[in-house]
Amino acid sequence: MHPSLGMFxxxxxxxxxxxxxxxKTRGYALETARHPLSDQFPAEVATDTVRIGPxxxxxxxxxxxxxxxxxxxxxxxxxxxxxxxxxxxLPADTAAVFIxxxxxxxxxxxxxxxxxxxxxxxxxxxxxxPLPQNPDYDALHDALCPAHWSGPERDAAExxxxxxxxxxxxxKFGRNVLSGQYSHADGLFYGGTARSWTIQNLSDxxxxxxxxxxxxxxxxxxxxxxxxxxxxxxxxxxxxxxxDGNPVRHFACDVLDDVSCPQPPIKVILEFGTYPVxxxxxxxxxxxxxxxxxxxxxxxxxxxxxHLRDALFRDDPAWLEAVYTQGIDGCRxxxxxxxxx
Numbered sequence: 001m002h003p004s005l006g007m008f009x010x011x012x013x014x015x016x017x018x019x020x021x022x023x024k025t026r027g028y029a030l031e032t033a034r035h036p037l038s039d040q041f042p043a044e045v046a047t048d049t050v051r052i053g054p055x056x057x058x059x060x061x062x063x064x065x066x067x068x069x070x071x072x073x074x075x076x077x078x079x080x081x082x083x084x085x086x087x088x089x090l091p092a093d094t095a096a097v098f099i100x101x102x103x104x105x106x107x108x109x110x111x112x113x114x115x116x117x118x119x120x121x122x123x124x125x126x127x128x129x130p131l132p133q134n135p136d137y138d139a140l141h142d143a144l145c146p147a148h149w150s151g152p153e154r155d156a157a158e159x160x161x162x163x164x165x166x167x168x169x170x171x172k173f174g175r176n177v178l179s180g181q182y183s184h185a186d187g188l189f190y191g192g193t194a195r196s197w198t199i200q201n202l203s204d205x206x207x208x209x210x211x212x213x214x215x216x217x218x219x220x221x222x223x224x225x226x227x228x229x230x231x232x233x234x235x236x237x238x239x240x241x242x243x244d245g246n247p248v249r250h251f252a253c254d255v256l257d258d259v260s261c262p263q264p265p266i267k268v269i270l271e272f273g274t275y276p277v278x279x280x281x282x283x284x285x286x287x288x289x290x291x292x293x294x295x296x297x298x299x300x301x302x303x304x305x306x307h308l309r310d311a312l313f314r315d316d317p318a319w320l321e322a323v324y325t326q327g328i329d330g331c332r333x334x335x336x337x338x339x340x341x
Contacts, residue, residue, distance in 0.1 A: 004077075004081065004320065004321050004324035004325065005317055005320050005321065005324075007077040007078070007080045007081045007324060008073060008074070008076075008077035008313075008320055008324075009073055009076060009077065010073065011073070011110075012045075012066070012069070012072050012073070012101065012104070012107040012108045012110075013043050013108070015072060015073055015076035015077075015080075015100075015101075016046075016048065016076075016100065016101060018076075018080060019048060019076060019079065019080060019083075019100050020048065022080055022083050022084075023048075023050050023083070026083065028050045028051075028052060029050070029051065030048060030049070030050055031048070031049040031050070031051075031205075032044075032046045032047070032048050032049075033046055033047045033048075033049070033201050033205070034046045035047070035104045035105055035115075035197070036197060037105060037115055038104075041108055045104045045105060045107075045108045046101065046104055047099065047100065047101050047102055047104050047201055047202075047205075048098075048099075048100045048101060049097060049098065049099050049100070049205050049209075050083075050097070050098045050100075051095055051096075051097045051098075051209060052086060052087055052090065052095060052096045052097075052098075053087075053090050053094055053095025053096055054092070054093070054095060055095075056212065057093055057094050057095035057213060058093040058094070058213060058214045058215070059091075059093060059094040059095070059213060059214065059215050059216075059217070059338050059339050060094070060095045060096075060097060060209055060210050060213045060215075060216050060217075061094070061095070061096045061097070061216075061217045061218070061219065061331075061334060061335050061338055062096075062097045062099060062206060062209070062210075062216070062217070062218040062219070062256075063079060063082060063096060063097070063098050063099070063218075063219050063221070063331055064098075064099040064102050064202075064218060064219070064220045064221065064252075065078070065079050065099070065100055065101065065102065065221045066100065066101040066102050066103055066104070066106070066107040067102045067103055067120050067121060067198075067202075067220060067222070067252050068103065068106065068112045068113075068119075068120070068121070068222065068312075069103050069104075069105070069106025069107040069108070069109065069110060069111050069112060069113070070106070070110060070111065070112050070223075070308060070309065070311075070312040070313070071221070071222050071223045071224065071312050071313070072101060072103075072106075072107035073313050074221065074223045074272060074312070074313050074323055074327075075221030075222070075223075075327075076100060076101075077320070077323075077324060077327075078221055078323070078324060078327035078328065078331070079098050079100060079221070081324060081327075081328055082096075082098070082328060082331060083098070085328075086331075086335075089332060089335060090335075091339050094335070094338070094339055095209070096335070097205075097209045099202065099205060102120070102198060102201075102202055102252070103120050103198045105198075106198075110305055110308065110309055111287055111291070111308075112284055112287070113190070114196050114197070114198050115197075116185070116192065116196065117185060117186065117187075117190050117288075117291065118190055118191065118192040118196045118198075119180065119189045119190055119191060120196060120198045120199055120202075120252050121250065121251050121252050122180035122181075122182075122189055122190065122191030122192070122250050123191050123192045123195065123196050123198070123199050123250065123252075124195075124199050124203075124249060124250050124251060124252050124254050124255060125191070125195075125249065125250050126249060128182075128192070128193050128194055128195075131182040131183070131193065132180075132181075132182055132191075133182075133183070134176070134177075134179065134180065134181040134182070134183070136172075136176040136177045137176070137177050137178075137179075137181040137183075137184075137187070137188075137189075138181070138183060138184075139164075140160065140161060140164060140177055141181075141183075141184050141187050142157070143156075143157040143158075143160040143161050144157070144161065144177075144187065144188055144285055145184070145186060145187050145188065145285065145288050145289065145292075146289070147293055148293075149286065149289045149293070149294065149300070161173075164177070170277075170278070174277060178281065180250060186288070186291075186292045187288070188281075188284060188285065188288060191250060198252075199252060199255065202252060202255050203255040203258050206218075206255045206256060206258065206259060207255075207258050207259050210256070210259035210261065211259065213259075213261055214261060214262050214263055215261055215262070215263035215264075215265065215266070215338060216256045216259060216261055216265045216266070216338075217256075217265060217266035217267075217268070217334050217335070217337070217338040218253050218256055218265070218266070218267055218268065218334075219268050219270055219330065219331045219334045220252065220253050220267075220268070220269045220270065221270050221327065222269055222270065222271045222272070223271065223272045223273075223274055223312045223313060223323075224271065224272075224273070224274055224275075224277075224280050224311070224312050225271040225273060225277070226271050226272065226273030227273045228273050228274065228275070228314075228319065229272065229273060229314075229316075229318065229319045229322035229323065230272070230273045230322070230326075231270060231271070231272055231323075231326040231327075231330055232270075232271040232272075232273065233268060233269075233270060233271075233330065234268070234269040234270075234271060235267065235268055235269075236251055236253055236254065236267040236268075236269065237264065237265070237266065237267055251267075251269075253267040253268075253269060254267065266334060266337055266338055268330075268334050270326075270327060270330045270331070272322075272323045272326070272327070274311060274312055274313070274314055274319075275311055279311060280311050280312070283304075283307055283308045283311035283312075284308070286304045286307065286308065287304060287305070287308045289304075290304050290305070
């Protein structure tokens with residue numbers, strides 16, 4: 001067995017225990033932000049932060065996992081491996097900050113979103129007034145999120161989605177319908193109406209650890225986009241503008257913009273592919289149905305959760321080894337870019 005396979009865990013609680021043990025073994029200081037709903041769980045649910053390197057670092061690299069709860073177990077495995085060696089990579093003027101379980105509620109419940117069904121990667125807005133409109137999503141909401149997961153209503157929903165894709169193409173379906181929406185709190189990719197606990201805590205952590213630095217970078221670990229086991233690097237430095245030329249943001253990694261630094265930040269999302277997008281979207285649709293209409297403690301509920309887990313994390317040695325190796329290399333590449341100037 002390749003040593004990297006032993007870094008991955010099957011649940012948030014196992015991953016967190018192993019992360020905390022590794023931090024304790026190495027003698028690093030730990031910050032814990034306990035989630036407000038932690039008492040609902042049999043063990044503590046929290047975001048854990050560890051800083052390696054000087055408090056006065058000129059360069060600070062953030063490495064984050066679990067922004068989407070379904071992706072925590074993959075990201076945590078990469079972070080666990082990085083803890084073993086990143087200290088030897090760091091120049092004297094550089095710090096690495098690990099943020100484990102950015103969205104702890106979603107990580108603990110194995111769902112993409114937070115406790116309010118908010119997708120954190122749609123929630124980091126400069127303003128929620130006015131809320132963006134997404135008429136393409138609105139037209140398909142009740143088809144994407146039907147009240148029944150089987151029978152004639154589900155069949156009719158699939159037909160409407162297929163008709164939209166046949167008419168407009170899958171690219172437009174992904175670009176418009178799935179880009180995020182702010183009108184349906186029980187829907188897919190919901191951005192919320194105010195900053196969530198997850199994004200506020202992430203911003204506070206980044207602001208605290210980034211203060212006084214000359215430049216910041218983030219490597220945000222995700223799964224679900226790209227070819228099977230392949231790394232897709234997504235960069236978010238280019239500001240998006242609305243029709244009036246004003247900056248628009250919603251990605252969580254844009255919290256780096258909350259910190260005043262002399263040099264622009266480096267914002268990188270490291271995505272590791274599992275299945276085609278339509279497969280993953282269907283898994284999220286099923287999970288959304290389960291939240292609002294189903295029962296987790298039934299054979300169907302358990303089947304939906306197992307399917308969702310497998311859609312975003314593969315218990316395949318080849319996949320795990322590829323993700324681990326590329327994850328370590330990807331984070332090191334971001335660090336080298338950060339410290340090259």
